[in-house]
Amino acid sequence: MHDKRQPVELAKSYLLLNHGPVALVSSASHGRRNVMAASWVMPLDFDPPKVVVVVDGRSYTRELIEASGEFALSLPFRRIANKVLAAGSISGREADKFAHTGLATFPAGQIGVPLVRDCAAWLECKVIPEKHNQQRYDLFIAEVVAAWADPAVFSEGRWHFPDSARRTIHYQAGGSFFETGRAFECANE
């Protein structure tokens, strides 16, 4: 399987996260790698684009991000939601979570962290060190240094999901998700 990806202009990369989808956070350092699911991730700024993400202090992902200063966000399609849930059910210290979950990867462009296949879009991120936020709130601020999207679902700054299987997803709790739903337009009155 070869994932198609087109670059997304950095100043428009916030549009990928603006609607609040689930992200897979991947990380790597010195030959070790991991992936976790995150709902607590959002844009923080437009240009240069920044994001914030919450990463638990005890997690293996945290260890790898603090070692490398990098992470990637991959926005999973609904059709791999079962793997997204599985990525939240074990620790990467116990087993290679990519192998365990069946999440396949391909290389990032600007950072040394794998991106996850079968996703709608990808953001490559470099941590802006903010020790107080990281230690007190498990909150990481990062600059987006590259962004990509599958042109079948996102192009010219807009999402256009062709089918249910290739929609982004939103997490509720206990294995329950929402698909990103119907688009609608409002006019300023």
Place this chain on the structure above:
Amino acid sequence: MHDKRQPVELAKSYLLLNHGPVALVSSASHGRRNVMAASWVMPLDFDPPKVVVVVDGRSYTRELIEASGEFALSLPFRRIANKVLAAGSISGREADKFAHTGLATFPAGQIGVPLVRDCAAWLECKVIPEKHNQQRYDLFIAEVVAAWADPAVFSEGRWHFPDSARRTIHYQAGGSFFETGRAFECANE
């Protein structure tokens, strides 16, 4: 119109924001009040519950939040999306945005800030002062001190949207939104 609301247990209030909906951020100080729309809002912690929200440094909302140390998040139903968009189109310094947009209010329980009617849920928040985050990133961290939901759409820790008009919404850009879509369950394998 009388909005029905039931209290949501504080430790479960993160569930209201977990799926990434648009929020109306209302604020008040010394007889002045305002409301803005925000997509850049998410949970930060479970218990005590915290949230983060980005509030532009030049906004009237920012002035009121910094004066009072409080704000409320109201999660609008799809049926008032046009008013949500209108709330983003003028400054509260120019006109009373509640009057301008037709967004009606009712009193909060724990804070002196109005909640917005015709919404799915509400979170009452007190700012945890973090000057560096506020000044450098326009990022506010707050503790959730009370939470409420319309039992027609949220009860026992789960969303159950009865119809399209009463779904929460997610912002794309340029007046384009998504409804919160179909729910689906995954089982851990």
